[in-house]
Amino acid sequence: MIVTLNGSPEELPDGAQLSDLLAVHGHTTAARGIAIALNGAVVRRADWAAQALDDGDAVELLVAVQGG
């Protein structure tokens, strides 16, 4: 399946979950300082580990950066 990660298409094995997508990018579901939106809605931290993904999903993966 193909999902959109931060605006770019990304291919994942069918049945892949959010935790798999995080792992591809070097993060675990325990990582501090990251946040995830799925199709425009916030995914609660407690739900990261079990969150399924579907073809066409749009994922925003955000991290802490410097900012005033």
Added chain:
Amino acid sequence: MDDPLLLAGETFSSRLILGTGGAPSLDALEASLSASGTEIVTVALRRLDPTARGSVLDVVDRLGCRVLPNTAGCFTARDAVLTAHLAREAFETDWIKLEVIGDDRTLLPDAVELLDATEQLVDAGFQVFAYTTDDPILGRRLADAGVAAVMPLGSPIGSGAGIRNPYNIAILRESVAVPVVLDAGIGTASDAALAMELGCDAVLLASAVTRAQVPARMAEAMRKAVEAGRLAHSAGRIPRRLYAEASTSFAGLPAL
């Protein structure tokens, strides 16, 4: 002098809050944060950059500072509220520096969207630190809505123009019971001291330090300025007069 800062039910000894935007490197940032003595540091959320090395969060955690995430770059209440919820997941804190700006040239707050977002976030259990204009009436509306602190700008973000309307800041300070944090526009140490002399409870600044020629030295200057301004405010300054008032008595002057 024991004079703690109370914010959202927590106690701090430093009255200087540092933003991290604009620092040339994480090492430079860490040196500045250390020199400033700050205990609260703002951070932002952005899309993952695979080329980035190190994290601002590691620096903040190493220094034992509290994180105050912001909603920088949001133009609508909807985006700001969504960003605040993302920040709550990322940093596991209810604290949010709420910025809802009206345009990218002035970065001035959009009062209507700001108040809307404030009400939504307070209802959702957030401790809202509201970046606002120096309008005392809007400050009162934000306080009535339940913010943890009202944070008026001295002048536009990053302008370094100091406090353009000190009278409004003083009126705003008198108008609300919650803490007032002067946020944005500070250019140099005297601006930070003035904010405290006007009665502000704390100062939040970023560019004045991170973009200074020697950031860590400016951070130390800001720490001292905030302390000096706070002391001066509590000491009670003499009134301004048009004419002189002799400090040496004329009584007992010899006939020469």
